[in-house]
Amino acid sequence: MAKTAGIVLIGNEILSGKISDANAAYLCRELRALGVEVRKISVIPDEVEAIAREVARFVAGYDYVFTSGGVGPTHDDVTIDGVSRALGVAVARHPRLVALLESFYKGKLNAARLKMAEVPEGSELLAADSLIFPVIVIGNVYILPGVPEIFRQKFEAIKERFREQPFFLRSVFVRIGEGTLADFLNDLLKAYPLLMLGSYPEFSHPDYKVKVTLESKDREYLDHALAEFVDRLPQDAVVRVE
Amino acid sequence: MAKTAGIVLIGNEILSGKISDANAAYLCRELRALGVEVRKISVIPDEVEAIAREVARFVAGYDYVFTSGGVGPTHDDVTIDGVSRALGVAVARHPRLVALLESFYKGKLNAARLKMAEVPEGSELLAADSLIFPVIVIGNVYILPGVPEIFRQKFEAIKERFREQPFFLRSVFVRIGEGTLADFLNDLLKAYPLLMLGSYPEFSHPDYKVKVTLESKDREYLDHALAEFVDRLPQDAVVRVE
Numbered sequence: 001m002a003k004t005a006g007i008v009l010i011g012n013e014i015l016s017g018k019i020s021d022a023n024a025a026y027l028c029r030e031l032r033a034l035g036v037e038v039r040k041i042s043v044i045p046d047e048v049e050a051i052a053r054e055v056a057r058f059v060a061g062y063d064y065v066f067t068s069g070g071v072g073p074t075h076d077d078v079t080i081d082g083v084s085r086a087l088g089v090a091v092a093r094h095p096r097l098v099a100l101l102e103s104f105y106k107g108k109l110n111a112a113r114l115k116m117a118e119v120p121e122g123s124e125l126l127a128a129d130s131l132i133f134p135v136i137v138i139g140n141v142y143i144l145p146g147v148p149e150i151f152r153q154k155f156e157a158i159k160e161r162f163r164e165q166p167f168f169l170r171s172v173f174v175r176i177g178e179g180t181l182a183d184f185l186n187d188l189l190k191a192y193p194l195l196m197l198g199s200y201p202e203f204s205h206p207d208y209k210v211k212v213t214l215e216s217k218d219r220e221y222l223d224h225a226l227a228e229f230v231d232r233l234p235q236d237a238v239v240r241v242e
Numbered sequence: 243m244a245k246t247a248g249i250v251l252i253g254n255e256i257l258s259g260k261i262s263d264a265n266a267a268y269l270c271r272e273l274r275a276l277g278v279e280v281r282k283i284s285v286i287p288d289e290v291e292a293i294a295r296e297v298a299r300f301v302a303g304y305d306y307v308f309t310s311g312g313v314g315p316t317h318d319d320v321t322i323d324g325v326s327r328a329l330g331v332a333v334a335r336h337p338r339l340v341a342l343l344e345s346f347y348k349g350k351l352n353a354a355r356l357k358m359a360e361v362p363e364g365s366e367l368l369a370a371d372s373l374i375f376p377v378i379v380i381g382n383v384y385i386l387p388g389v390p391e392i393f394r395q396k397f398e399a400i401k402e403r404f405r406e407q408p409f410f411l412r413s414v415f416v417r418i419g420e421g422t423l424a425d426f427l428n429d430l431l432k433a434y435p436l437l438m439l440g441s442y443p444e445f446s447h448p449d450y451k452v453k454v455t456l457e458s459k460d461r462e463y464l465d466h467a468l469a470e471f472v473d474r475l476p477q478d479a480v481v482r483v484e
Contacts, residue, residue: 013440015280016409017271018455024285029259038257040292043266043283050282074424074441075431105421112424147445167258179347182316182354189317198254199316200261203389213260 002037002217003164006058009043010051010070010079011146023068023144023151030155035164035217036064046070051082059086059140064162069146073112083141084120092121100133119143127157167196168222169215172230173208173239177201181210184232192225194218208239244279244459245406248300251285252293252312252321253388265310265386265393272397277406277459278306288312293324301328301382306404311388315354325383326362334363342375361385369399409438410464411457414472415450415481419443423452426475434467436460450481 007027013019024041031038039062044050051070058065070079084091097117102109120141125134135154136143142158144151174181178201189197196215202208214229216222230238249269255261266283273280281304286292293312300307312321326333339359344351362383367376377396378385384400386393416423420443427441438457444450456471458464472480 012438013442013455014267015270015283016457017267017274017280018440018442020267025256025259025262028257032259038259039287041257041283041285045281072441072443073420075427075439076441108421110421110425113421115424147443149445178315179350179352179355182357183352185317196254197317198260199314199318200255201314201389203391213255215258 002035002167003063003162004037004039004061005031005064005066005162006039006062007041008051008054008058008065008067009041009146010046010067010082011043012045012076014043015045021068022148023146026148026152027066027068027155030159031162032167034159034162035166036162046076046078048078048081048085051079052085055083055086055141063140065141067141067143068151071116071143071145073115077115079143080118080120083138083143087120087138087141089121089138091118093117094119094123094125094136096125096128097133127154130157165217167215167217168219169213170222170226171242172212172214172226173242174210174212174233174237175208175239176234176237177209181212184229185212187232188225188229191228192221194221195225244277244409245305245404246279246281246303247273247306247308247404248281248304249283250293250296250300250307250309251283251388252288252309252324253285254287254318256285257287263310264390265388268390268394269308269310269397272401273404274409276401276404277408278404288318288320290320290323290327293321294327297325297328297383305382307383309383309385310393313358313385313387315357319357321385322360322362325380325385329362329380329383331363331380333360335359336361336365336367336378338367338370339375369396372399407459409457409459410461411455412464412468413484414454414456414468415484416452416454416475416479417450417481418476418479419451423454426471427454429474430467430471433470434463436463437467 007024014021028038042054044054070077101117119136120138123136123138128134135158144154198213200211214226249266251263256263270280284296286296312319343359361378362380365378365380370376377400386396440455442453456468
């Protein structure tokens with residue numbers, strides 16, 4: 001079984017349509033490439049209670065939980081409060097983060113900026129040597145910022161800890177539609193019940209009608225399933241296999 | 243109070259990073275413009291139980307629920323099953339959809355294609371005159387397809403039913419950072435607790451450091467808040483107001 005992950009995006013600006021999130025799509029691609037299965041993404045408002053409820057569910061449900069957003073110095077940055085409440089711990093100032101902020105802001109470290117030294121009590125700091133500002137983790141919850149450039153920098157710095165057996169993926173492009181294809185897919189799943197099988201129609205592509213994806217962590221299982229699938233399809237149905 | 247909405251995206255292809263969803267961002271923008279407040283987005287796999295659980299929660303929590311994806315003829319199209327289970331109703335073939343499919347596929351209407359005539363029992367069809375294939379709604383759940391072009395066509399055809407009092411939005415671009423700005427925002431919220439106030443730092447813009455958004459359904463309340471905010475800010479802090 002693959003390790004599982006859940007992603008919680010925190011931000012009224014996404015829900016109100018002011019910005020399009022880019023972090024979830026990036027993280028889904030990265031985690032998939034690392035062999036981790038993302039099971040759920042939630043987008044919720046900047047509200048302590050909503051964050052606490054969602055993070056608590058995710059902590060219980062998935063091996064890894066990633067939050068994005070809500071970690072700055074202003075009134076709408078309440079992710080640390082929400083995660084702390086989810087885990088039943090206090091909010092505490094981390095001495096190492098206080099020291100970092102002091103050296104960064106020199107004499108100008110006010111109360112608002114000090115908020116960025118707050119963590120759920122018991123948090124660890126990751127990649128403290130390679131990043132200007134380290135990643136905060138508590139239990140299985142990785143707290144990341146919403147700004148896409150910094151989100152990526154931080155994930156890049158810690159990603160190797162999540163690597164495991166990869167998913168193997170093959171794609172079959174066919175010129176028959178889903179209505180004809182459906183029975184072949186069902187038959188394939190009967191023979192290979194553990195196969196991850198996707199069917200994606202393309203309505204405007206000149207060459208093919210459906211892209212079929214076959215995936216497994218077991219390369220041999222995948223190869224057998226692919227061979228059998230292509231073999232069973234009507235002659236001329238396959239445009240190409242990738 | 244604004245009407246609320248929740249969006250459930252159904253699709254392994256999003257979670258596994260194969261595609262980036264465009265429907266949620268579109269729908270958030272559209273609903274906001276109509277005066278509706280989106281409270282949550284979930285992305286979940288093509289699994290009946292996961293869909294049933296999520297849709298049941300959303301039905302209880304929000305005025306409107308929109309699903310995207312999982313409505314084709316293949317094995318991984320299980321949204322109708324999931325929504326039916328969420329609402330405790332059977333899956334039924336809708337006679338009008340059967341007739342539509344018959345006229346479309348002529349003699350080639352097989353079992354897989356007939357799956358597209360299935361609805362949660364008791365569903366209504368919307369925009370049946372203007373769309374080739376109408377929108378399926380049951381209770382407060384609107385079932386939309388994942389293909390972005392068709393998703394938009396369908397929402398366009400029904401959107402006026404959601405229109406209400408709009409949100410009014412003003413944006414203030416400032417050249418001071420969030421660490422300095424935070425106290426001004428907190429003071430503003432003390433004076434205008436009902437204001438929706440957002441603070442969005444921009445790290446690479448030459449002209450301003452933070453975009454502050456002020457929103458309300460009460461235009462007068464918003465105008466007063468804006469005037470007071472701009473008045474309280476340090477001289478020269480404001481780059482522009484939109």
